[in-house]
Amino acid sequence: MDKPAPQALYRQAKDFVQGKLVSGEWKPGDLIPSENRLVLELGMSRMTVNRALRELTDEGRLLRVSGVGTFVAESKPQSNLLHITNIADEILARGHRYRCQVLHLARESASMPIASALSLTTGASVFHLLCVHYEDDVAVQLEDRYVNPQTVPEFLQQPFGDQLQSARYLLQIIQPDEMEHIVEASHPSADELKHLQIDPGEPCLVLMRRTWNSGRVVTYVRLVHPSSRYRLGSRLPVTGAYRDS
């Protein structure tokens, strides 16, 4: 029958539903078509549609009631609080001088951990950007970014520097529909020490971020900050009640 899809079928089903959600055609509380209806509309088997709807439910976008139907979940709790900040804007907003030094920008072969982070095969071609962000000539962030060439093929040609930041460029090209943040404290490597011009022994705050679009990883970035020069914070209203424990 049907086999070769550029994207998995269940992915296409997810994208179809997500499209209805983001376009507002299906609003929170709405009853959406049943599995069998979607099977007819999309021409897939029920198991495939079921997987798509189940995953969207696990992600909190849908609410399913057995024997009744599938509904659009109510407004997501705290979503864009950890928004993707552009460090240049932060620095300029503080009234300081911003500067960016690009150390490396090239196409590379993905090592195992990088391939894993981007959900690509080891050795696949990836774009790699390494740069340092300065606030009044003090290094505050080392950016070590990998980009999936399938999603942003023009990345290498961009004139990154003081005027164009990679985060801003990527946001203009690709709207992420999912993101992941991981924060940890660590001792910087020798190279990181040198690039950030800090003393050995100073701990660093490391923020790792991945963003997705249509199920594909767009970019994986590791942001290293000297702890004496940077903190990460958010303050936000709590919309809904806390569920579960």
Add this chain to the structure above:
Amino acid sequence: MDKPAPQALYRQAKDFVQGKLVSGEWKPGDLIPSENRLVLELGMSRMTVNRALRELTDEGRLLRVSGVGTFVAESKPQSNLLHITNIADEILARGHRYRCQVLHLARESASMPIASALSLTTGASVFHLLCVHYEDDVAVQLEDRYVNPQTVPEFLQQPFGDQLQSARYLLQIIQPDEMEHIVEASHPSADELKHLQIDPGEPCLVLMRRTWNSGRVVTYVRLVHPSSRYRLGSRLPVTGAYRDS
């Protein structure tokens, strides 16, 4: 063709694998049996086994490499940044043993920084809790919490310990309507070193959180985690488009 299972089959498959993981029979890095082997061992169809393994992979417990096999993931504990998590639940969910040691629980006079954090006057009466949370007898979090007596007057009378965590108690009493998170990397103080039983020089990830209810600060807590034993993370759908910049 009949399967009157008290639990879903894919659930049983997940439990089977998780049992091997928590018992230590399958250790991080190990190659576990292939789908087809598990099909034979458990007497289920491949789709069912596949779902179990896929969900465990999504949960970060397994690592699958197409064409190679399924491996036990290296476990790096990771908690959600955006929710007020109860560390006891996190630890139990990982299938580990939880223990809590209360070091200090008393009414105190607020020092300047504490009064400032709670929006009280210096010298005002506050509740102070200091405790250490253990995962399998390894200290993973030092909790240094101050509570506003005006919002939670019964705090001191609670039997905090292995069975009752301060975070759970507070959530039951007061629904926060706003919260603030600040994350930084730092070197632990001498006391913190001792309580967490870590080597000098190991950086710590410090999460400071304040919660509000009706405009009043409910609690201010400083959570210190050895970087080798804890990370913070979140993964979530992105609802709207990114504006800003």
Add this chain to the structure above:
DNA sequence: CAGTGGTCTAGACCACGTA
């Protein structure tokens, strides 16, 4: 009762990595 989601099966084709 008919419709819903929840689950399960026995096969199948594919791309990939290893030998």
Add this chain to the structure above:
DNA sequence: ACGTGGTCTAGACCACTGT
């Protein structure tokens, strides 16, 4: 060539809900 995971199908049975 072979085994691996990744996906897909066309059916099926179930518990549940509403009419």
